[in-house]
Amino acid sequence: MEVIKVIxxxxxxxxEIRTDDGYTIESVHYxxxxxxxxxxxxxxxxxSFCASGLKGLIRNLSFEEIIDQYKLVVKNGFNxxxxxxxxxxxxxxxxENVKKAFEYFKSxxxxxxxxxxxxxxxxxxxxxxxxxxxxxxxxxxxxxxxRKTLIPNSxxxxxxxxTLEDYIKNLSSRKKKLYSIGYLLIEGVNDSQEEIDIxxxxxxxLGLSVSLLKYNEIEGIEYKxxxxxxxxxxxxxxxxxxxKVTLSNRYRTRKIGGCGTLMVNRLQCSTF
Ligand code: SF4
Numbered sequence: 001m002e003v004i005k006v007i008x009x010x011x012x013x014x015x016e017i018r019t020d021d022g023y024t025i026e027s028v029h030y031x032x033x034x035x036x037x038x039x040x041x042x043x044x045x046x047x048s049f050c051a052s053g054l055k056g057l058i059r060n061l062s063f064e065e066i067i068d069q070y071k072l073v074v075k076n077g078f079n080x081x082x083x084x085x086x087x088x089x090x091x092x093x094x095x096e097n098v099k100k101a102f103e104y105f106k107s108x109x110x111x112x113x114x115x116x117x118x119x120x121x122x123x124x125x126x127x128x129x130x131x132x133x134x135x136x137x138x139x140x141x142x143x144x145x146x147r148k149t150l151i152p153n154s155x156x157x158x159x160x161x162x163t164l165e166d167y168i169k170n171l172s173s174r175k176k177k178l179y180s181i182g183y184l185l186i187e188g189v190n191d192s193q194e195e196i197d198i199x200x201x202x203x204x205x206l207g208l209s210v211s212l213l214k215y216n217e218i219e220g221i222e223y224k225x226x227x228x229x230x231x232x233x234x235x236x237x238x239x240x241x242x243x244k245v246t247l248s249n250r251y252r253t254r255k256i257g258g259c260g261t262l263m264v265n266r267l268q269c270s271t272f
């Protein structure tokens with residue numbers, strides 16, 4: 001693997017990394033010490049809002065290809081203390097290699113966190129139990145049919161929530177803080193009062209915080225970002241109901257390196 005280009009703005013560094021068989025994957029260095037890495041070339045979950053899964057899955061990354069993203073970024077002079085599996089691919093669908101890479105990163109003293117759709121459930125159950133430093137379950141909708149249109153290949157909401165609940169119910173409150181529910185707001189799709197009230201009930205039942213994410217608009221995908229006013233309104237509604245909320249920070253809401261914007265083979269098909 002080799003770095004073929006680093007695309008940056010004032011906050012993020014997007015690494016274009018070519019695999020030995022000629023695909024380009026991406027990793028993002030942000031906040032001065034954090035690296036978001038990819039686990040697959042493409043993604044078979046095919047979330048309808050995400051650029052990474054547009055073309056489906058090409059193949060899994062090997063253990064070496066996962067850790068090489070870290071090694072290459074460090075070699076380029078960047079400080080890395082935190083790894084987050086939130087780049088291209090669903091980490092649970094390449095679980096054996098991701099698990100090995102997780103152990104490797106932990107052995108270096110790095111903090112490792114995950115974003116996951118919870119699919120497949122057997123691997124999700126295992127992920128819940130490992131010594132991670134943060135796990136966000138990407139829910140994005142509380143209505144079964146709608147979630148299917150947003151995340152076509154996943155389990156039912158009930159299945160995911162009860163699996164999560166079964167595991168976290170016995171955790172100390174300190175440990176519980178490592179778990180959260182991810183909710184990506186898309187204008188007119190999942191931001192109604194009714195849906196947010198269901199989200200509040202789920203978060204209350206689980207005793208978890210909500211990571212409220214702003215959508216980054218993507219060329220070729222019709223979804224729109226929720227307005228600042230709506231975002232603020234939903235944030236306040238969650239807070240008023242006693243839910244702890246983490247907001248999308250400025251690193252995540254960018255054209256370069258923002259959530260859901262990473263692509264396979266970008267340089268062949270984009271103007272960046
Ligand atoms: S959001 Fe994650 S799971 Fe969904 S298509 Fe994108 S990379 Fe895959």
